[in-house]
Amino acid sequence: MRGSSLALLALCACGSEILRPLEVDVLGLSARAEIFVIKVVVGSGLTCDQVSRESVQSVETPYVSRWVRSEGQPRRANLPTIEDEAVTILAHSEDANGATLQFVCRELSFEEIANLPSGVLELTLSRREG
Amino acid sequence: MNAALLLLTACLAAQSEPKPPDPDAVLDVSKVDRAPASRDDALEAMRPELEALTGQPAQAGTDLELPAGDSVLLPVEVPLSRPSSGPLVLRIVGSRGGRFEFGPLLSTVELGTTSEASGAAAPTSKRKRHRRSTKATETIVARGRYLVRSTDMKPGLVRESANADVVELNSGVLVGRTRIELSARILEPSTELSAIEKLEVAARHFSAQRLEAETSLRKTTGSSAPLSPEALKPGRVGAEALQLIARALEHAFRAEVALTRLRFAAATKNDAAVEAAMLALGRLLPTAEVGRAQSQGKPRDELNAAAEHLRVLALDRAEVIVAGLRRRGELSRAELSELLALDGAIAAVRGQSGAAEKSMGRALCLDPKRSSPDPRPPIRTRFEAVKSAARCVSALHLDAPEAYITTVNGQSELHVRVGAGPDPYGVVAGGSIMLYGGGGGIIAERNVRAEGETDRVLLAVFPDDESYRNIEGVLLVQASAKDVSGVILASVGDPVPMRLEVGEHEDYSTGVPWWVWVGGGLLVLAGAGVATAMLVPREDVRGIGPIDVSF
Numbered sequence: 001m002r003g004s005s006l007a008l009l010a011l012c013a014c015g016s017e018i019l020r021p022l023e024v025d026v027l028g029l030s031a032r033a034e035i036f037v038i039k040v041v042v043g044s045g046l047t048c049d050q051v052s053r054e055s056v057q058s059v060e061t062p063y064v065s066r067w068v069r070s071e072g073q074p075r076r077a078n079l080p081t082i083e084d085e086a087v088t089i090l091a092h093s094e095d096a097n098g099a100t101l102q103f104v105c106r107e108l109s110f111e112e113i114a115n116l117p118s119g120v121l122e123l124t125l126s127r128r129e130g
Numbered sequence: 131m132n133a134a135l136l137l138l139t140a141c142l143a144a145q146s147e148p149k150p151p152d153p154d155a156v157l158d159v160s161k162v163d164r165a166p167a168s169r170d171d172a173l174e175a176m177r178p179e180l181e182a183l184t185g186q187p188a189q190a191g192t193d194l195e196l197p198a199g200d201s202v203l204l205p206v207e208v209p210l211s212r213p214s215s216g217p218l219v220l221r222i223v224g225s226r227g228g229r230f231e232f233g234p235l236l237s238t239v240e241l242g243t244t245s246e247a248s249g250a251a252a253p254t255s256k257r258k259r260h261r262r263s264t265k266a267t268e269t270i271v272a273r274g275r276y277l278v279r280s281t282d283m284k285p286g287l288v289r290e291s292a293n294a295d296v297v298e299l300n301s302g303v304l305v306g307r308t309r310i311e312l313s314a315r316i317l318e319p320s321t322e323l324s325a326i327e328k329l330e331v332a333a334r335h336f337s338a339q340r341l342e343a344e345t346s347l348r349k350t351t352g353s354s355a356p357l358s359p360e361a362l363k364p365g366r367v368g369a370e371a372l373q374l375i376a377r378a379l380e381h382a383f384r385a386e387v388a389l390t391r392l393r394f395a396a397a398t399k400n401d402a403a404v405e406a407a408m409l410a411l412g413r414l415l416p417t418a419e420v421g422r423a424q425s426q427g428k429p430r431d432e433l434n435a436a437a438e439h440l441r442v443l444a445l446d447r448a449e450v451i452v453a454g455l456r457r458r459g460e461l462s463r464a465e466l467s468e469l470l471a472l473d474g475a476i477a478a479v480r481g482q483s484g485a486a487e488k489s490m491g492r493a494l495c496l497d498p499k500r501s502s503p504d505p506r507p508p509i510r511t512r513f514e515a516v517k518s519a520a521r522c523v524s525a526l527h528l529d530a531p532e533a534y535i536t537t538v539n540g541q542s543e544l545h546v547r548v549g550a551g552p553d554p555y556g557v558v559a560g561g562s563i564m565l566y567g568g569g570g571g572i573i574a575e576r577n578v579r580a581e582g583e584t585d586r587v588l589l590a591v592f593p594d595d596e597s598y599r600n601i602e603g604v605l606l607v608q609a610s611a612k613d614v615s616g617v618i619l620a621s622v623g624d625p626v627p628m629r630l631e632v633g634e635h636e637d638y639s640t641g642v643p644w645w646v647w648v649g650g651g652l653l654v655l656a657g658a659g660v661a662t663a664m665l666v667p668r669e670d671v672r673g674i675g676p677i678d679v680s681f
Contacts, residue, residue: 022675023679079677
């Protein structure tokens with residue numbers, strides 16, 4: 001009985017879960033790109049200053065989706081819900097030899113999603129550093 | 131003389147042999163359907179079959195029969211006006227009529243002779259060469275082959291003519307010409323599923339071969355100019371480049387034959403063939419880069435244009451228009467429903483069943499009575515499947531708004547909540563909730579993002595400020611739900627704002643009143659535990675997702 005009461009206490013203390021779905025539109029994928037990778041790093045531990053075009057491939061996260069042009073799959077990716085109020089989104093493209101062609105990074109918070117002008121986060125891949 | 135001719139023929143045959151592939155050739159890998167080596171081998175083994183599908187060798191004659199869109203490879207013999215010391219090529223020019231297209235096949239020719247009685251003068255008798263006897267003449271002829279394809283679906287007998295020219299490869303000088311009179315009976319297009327499957331392979335194969343030839347050509351000439359039949363004039367470029375141009379154009383012609391045959395199969399009344407051909411075309415036809423697609427014309431005109439492009443399977447053009455209109459956000463709800471149905475139709479042809487279901491489902495949630503944007507499978511079958519699933523029996527609408535005061539982190543807030551549904555396909559992206567003052571003006575407004583899954587919720591948070599209420603203590607509220615581009619999907623309190631009583635300390639953020647949870651808990655656990663738990667401050671757990679990415 002005591003255990004049950006503690007469980008209820010914990011349950012009620014949790015409150016409700018508010019999720020904000022996110023649509024991301026990545027623009028400017030190169031026609032030379034053979035591979036496109038999008039990664040989401042949970043929390044605010046990683047900032048975009050810490051990632052470059054050279055190092056993006058080495059960032060590890062369980063939230064990753066990889067698209068290969070020659071496999072002919074639709075140009076879409078789905079990532080699951082993340083229980084955190086901040087994420088860092090990394091997207092990059094690679095040529096057929098696995099060299100990074102383009103890169104984009106964006107830090108995003110739960111609050112910012114509600115303020116996106118069109119409801120869609122638009123990211124543009126760039127060949128520039130960082 | 132005969133020995134000289136044999137020597138010349140052997141010389142030409144040696145020159146006409148295809149060159150081995152250059153191992154250093156740089157291919158634009160993004161445009162080539164790259165395949166494992168074993169598949170390349172399989173394709174190589176299939177080459178005769180693929181070539182036959184896009185140009186079956188046949189004898190010229192009046193009883194020629196040709197399925198609509200199909201192509202044949204026909205022999206031709208051209209008398210020469212004079213002997214030529216250099217390599218010769220055959221090309222077909224000057225065709226009229228439009229129901230046949232002659233391939234830009236710049237084939238090499240073999241030389242030979244024909245003997246005729248001196249009294250029976252042929253149209254080319256001026257070019258005869260006399261031997262010792264005056265009773266018979268021997269004419270030097272060039273023998274080659276040309277490709278021709280039917281370009282429309284109308285069955286019946288078609289006659290057309292063109293000139294077959296024999297030209298010196300190096301100088302471009304015309305050394306022989308004859309008139310081709312082509313007569314063929316056009317048949318119904320083939321609807322065999324196995325042929326449709328191979329036509330897709332052929333289209334992909336010849337497109338890749340064309341790119342390979344173009345890449346070799348660029349490497350040879352150093353030019354990046356687009357390939358065109360205009361470049362196919364002997365004497366204008368070097369012999370090696372000319373061979374590459376001819377090869378690239380022939381591959382392009384054969385790829386076009388395969389695509390045309392698929393298009394014609396998609397226009398038959400055989401549902402299985404139509405579906406197979408449409409899906410093959412969806413995989414083959416170019417995809418538009420719609421990242422920054424813009425739409426300029428009137429929405430109605432643009433929608434009509436997109437529907438027409440879909441009808442003729444110009445998928446990339448339809449995609450650009452649909453993407454541009456989707457970004458503009460200037461559509462009515464009915465127009466958006468039509469646009470989403472078209473978007474789903476394109477996705478269905480592309481074989482993207484998930485995206486097709488999503489867009490078609492969204493279209494039907496806005497207008498449950500909408501019919502399929504196209505009668506052909508797989509569009510119609512996919513649309514009917516989504517419609518029969520009946521996830522949106524009624525059209526999407528907004529529920530009556532609710533308002534309540536709640537406390538977050540010790541601070542009192544006014545929450546205004548509006549449910550939007552049914553929305554199982556997530557067409558509602560967000561919306562706006564406005565509070566009106568007693569004088570009729572907007573005193574507070576929030577643009578919010580929709581939350582929740584099947585039934586979406588718009589939740590606006592305002593400071594708990596008495597000034598938002600009118601003299602009777604009620605809120606005057608107007609709310610609208612919008613799609614991702616800002617099109618208003620449904621609204622309440624428009625044009626006259628709704629009067630809304632404010633509840634106290636209700637928290638509907640999960641969509642379920644608190645007492646349901648608490649009541650359920652009471653049945654299981656002791657009341658004392660519940661009471662203790664209720665005293666603990668509640669904090670919302672926030673999360674991001676699911677995350678849908680397009681690129």
